[in-house]
Amino acid sequence: MSKTQKIEPQRILALDTSTTSLTVAVMENGQVLHEMSELGERNHSIRILSIVEEVLKISGTVNSQLKGIAVGIGPGSYTGTRIAVTAAKTLAWAWNIPVVGISSLHSVAYGGYSEAIHVEGRNQLNWIVPLMDARRGQVYTALFSTSDDHIPNRLEPDAIRLMEQWVEGLAKRLETLSDPDKLVSLWFVGDINLHKEVAERLRGYLGDRLHIVPYDLNARFVGLLGEQRLNQGEMDDLHALIPNYTQLTEAEANLLRKP
Template sequence: MMMNENNGPRKRLLALDTSTAILGVAVTEEGRVLHEINASGERNHSVHLLPIIEQAMQASGTDASMLKGIAVGVGPGSYTGTRIAVSAAKTLAWAWKVPVAGVSSLHALAWGGYAAALVKQAEGPAAEAGQGGYGPDWIIPLIDARRGQAYTGLFAAAGQAAPQRLEPDAIRLMADWVTHLAGRLKQAESEGSKPRILWFVGETAQHASHATLEPLLGGPEIQPVPYELEGRWAGFLGEAGLLAGSDDVHGLIPNYTQLSEAEANLRRSSEGSRSQV
């Protein structure tokens, strides 16, 4: 990595996210993207992450002395993938003596997917609460978790700003999640804050089919938006996170939301062994 002396103010942020099949790295500065690399291939994240970090920093003319911190997606998502970015971010933050901010990968996915959808469809800003009888649009990010499950959450669109969280990140059975969303919609309607559009963003092919979302039909407009995470959104969230206070470098951990399959199998085997004693 470049380590040239630079006595100017530290304004830049290095952002990393490897929680999905996309390896996202970006260098941002006060809401601007200086350079971004989004590479596919989940199985190779551990091999390519550091070279891509170096490439992004060189391409943006950035060295460690110019960084005010590191933002890292902590998941939920791929168990192994999430660990790779978090471990790298902690190591670099310690080596470069800069703060680190852990951000929700689902929050970044929601923001990025919504922004991409508006650009693609030439939409205007989301409806503000109280306008035309609607509240803000809802954004539901989706990352496949297999067996009919998804890593997901619920956010309210906030114009060009980061979406506002309405439900925590979790792994959810999609059938139950859709039923829960239908209930929330009825409550929102009674409060006069029903969204105009439901944006399902991310891995929509697996979890946003007509059959899956049937309980929501007849309500707000439904817009599935296939979208792959881009590193910049972790950076934008990280900038806000560092203003609110950085995370402890040593205490930062991924948000797994569930045991890995290997750990679950090991725990079942261990419990079986104890029951036979």
């Protein structure tokens, strides 16, 4: 008679500070043990370690139980993204556990869509466009697709784009679909307040299949994407892991403009 093998719980820490939301979660095998989020980008550097400590305490987690750390690497706020990445690398080094960097836009796409379909009840083939405002009419964005509630698949890379040109490109992409009826809906999710008017231009192509949904990132979706990588045996080089800035800082840009 064979004994049933006991599966060791895979508990991880997930965090992201690439947006105005400082968000931290402890996950175990796809389940959230505890999650905390705070809005207010200026406080991220002050609050992150105390929130990590609180989330660990409330979830009954000690660092020796953690099997890895998943951290959002942007794109997003230049200063904000560095805070989470630095914290994650420091903790991973101190606790001697692996760290994986996760696209913050992928996490926004996953989280925004998942929460939206919970409300709307839609769960078929969709395109998802995550948005983070990058000022001057620009957005950090990408394009994903998903069927049902599966992890979104990437169609276009993370990049900083002019919102007007991005929407024009999406319109052309819709025009060239071989079977437009296969696309159930297109979802803009994330930081949409300044860009809703431009996104609405796709209404003529999609009608009520266009959805524009505000969403603040939750660390659980960074964690779900991180668990997938860790379960596949992946990890990032602790010293080589850096934020995905996608553009020059304003100081660097000004320096290049000087004669």
